[in-house]
Amino acid sequence: MREIEQQYISIYQEHLNLLTAPACNLLNEQRFAAFEQFKAQGFPVFGSEDYQHTDVASSFALDWGMNLNRFDFKVNPYEVFSCDVPNLSTSLYFMVNDKFYHAQEPAAKLPEGVFIGSLNNFAQAYPTVAEKYYNKAISTDKDGVAIFNTMMAQDGFVLYVPDGVVVERTIQLVNILRSNIDLLMNRRLLIIIGKGAEAKMLVCDHTMDAAIKFLSTQVVEIFAEEDACFDLYELEETSMQTTRFASVHVEQAASSNVLVNGITLTNGLSRNNYYFNLKGEHAEATLCGMSISDKQQKLDTYSHITHAVPHCTSRELFKFVLDDQAVGVFSGRILVKPGAQKTIAYQNNRNLCATREARMYSKPQLEIYADDVKCSHGMTTGQLDESALFYMRTRGISAEDARMLLMVAFTSDVIDFVRVDALKDRLHKLVEKRFSGELSKCEGCAICK
Amino acid sequence: MLEIKNLHANINGKEILKGINLTVNAGEVHAIMGPNGSGKSTLSSVLVGNPAFEVTEGEVIFNGKPILGMSPEDRSCEGLFLSFQYPVEIPGVSMVNFMRAALNANRKYKKLDPVSASDFLKLMRQKRAIVELDNKLASRSVNEGFSGGEKKRNEIFQMAMLEPKLAILDETDSGLDIDALRVVANGVNTLRTPENAAIVITHYQRLLDYIKPDVVHVLYKGRIVKTGGPELALELEEKGYDWIKKEIDGE
Known part of the structure; x- marks a missing residue:
């Protein structure tokens, strides 16, 4: 056991009462199990196969504050976050750090039976459902940070859509990072989409205090039952001082359709893990993402898609635009298990390096144990097309604007995957603003002014 | 309008x-x-400022201004236009x-306000x-998936939008069928005024049946x-280039 793990083991042991006090039994039971796993396994080891470029342990080594007493931070997000995303009219919810914001809830009524709220409340209201799903999508042998999250999480957010219910309005969850001291938090999302149910969700990460260091571990579990349809859009607009270790764990039953689209506009260091487990036949998964990174920003993306049964489809597209000294990492693993015939799996990773100092590391990994499948992967890393730049300049467009148009164009197909038109338009505009330098953070909302 | 004097240019030495x-x-x-x-x-590329070519001697004066030191975008804003032989997708x-x-x-170069959305669409x-x-x-995306004819018509369309003082048409006729050729030539003729000028680069007489030149040069x-x-x-068209080659190479 390294010193860094020992440090957190001690914190856990010393403050176990504080940790467990606000949490429901379900969280605590899983916590005890996770603690044993963490003792055995620790954080991912820098330099190991899936962590070649990100040193997780060193990020935890800082002297982080933790809000184990669950004090409320002085902020009313409904007041400071005055803008709704225009024309999108979402059902808007907030988390402040890792805590669901209860004080006020959106006016629009949810369809009958849909639950949106804190994990502890959910476990009380729907004990059998909570027990059936919580922490069940996490393949514990792989993700040390997810185990740490389970060990430390005291509450979380739940979206539960019962069988056959369709939620028309997009659900928006805004995470606000807010603190006066350097803060470590553990955020937890549980999303359950019942048989034939449908929902779409947008999760936005904002850092309110740019001068404060944040380390946020985040675990999202998504269960899509038979014929369920679910979209998750993640938009990160945090700060250079924010470190994010996130993982999304998706379990898909037969004929379900899940889309996960992760967009990183501003960040510090982010590691995003995506795990898809296609367990029912004819399930369809779409995983895509893009990042615009400059200065010393870093985004490390890891994906692992498991085709466990025949006739499933997965599509994957990630694009990175790297400027200044930014670093991008993509490793994409596709595992086609024995017997998973007629699998269709496409993986695509395209990257632009705008400077000589920017670095991109890309690693596709396909493991195929079935013989009647269509699997492909493609990867390119390069510069902007000089002939296109010249062509545009001969029409009067300045070199700078021409570059911007090309970069916006480069990322546009990732945004075209968005299945909510208003959000798609909004994201196209945000990306343009990000490239033109008008956007250092999210636009329009009061917290960012 | 355009004066080229003793222009020398290299590519890769x-x-x-x-x-x-x-x-x-x-x-x-x-x-x-x-x-x-x-x-x-090469001549058309050098005139619009393609960085692949290096000018070693001579000068080019356009509307009284030396342009060889100008960026491609400034040359465009000064009123120079190239219809590409191979438009870029x-x-x-x-x-x-x-x-x-x-x-x-x-417009910005001429210190004019940006065009309004409705005026722009009308103009388009x-x-x-x-x-x-x-x-x-x-x-659709610029030139992507356009047929050869559509690409060339798109070049003339851009010329119509930008209203250049001097348009250089680099083998605009290559890859065009007769109908497309007529459409393109009509477009060019429609845009002709006493104030602007054009340089038409071509292999064949055919295009010149439609766009009547005042002066013909052999390069x-x-x-x-x-x-x-x-x-x-x-x-x-009748005799080919051989007689010229003989005349020059024989000197």
């Missing part, structure tokens, strides 16, 4: 233009003909966004009609070796 002299006045159409590899496309950039950026860049509609360009092309081995009226083009 190889001299392609070996002393071009050419003067084009407002209202004139000049045709430049010549065998393959004589430097026709730009996936993901729509014609509308591209054209708006170009038009507004030109008007100019599109000149080259019979489909409405759907406007929402060979990086120099203009013969200049005459429209009848020179006819003579070339």
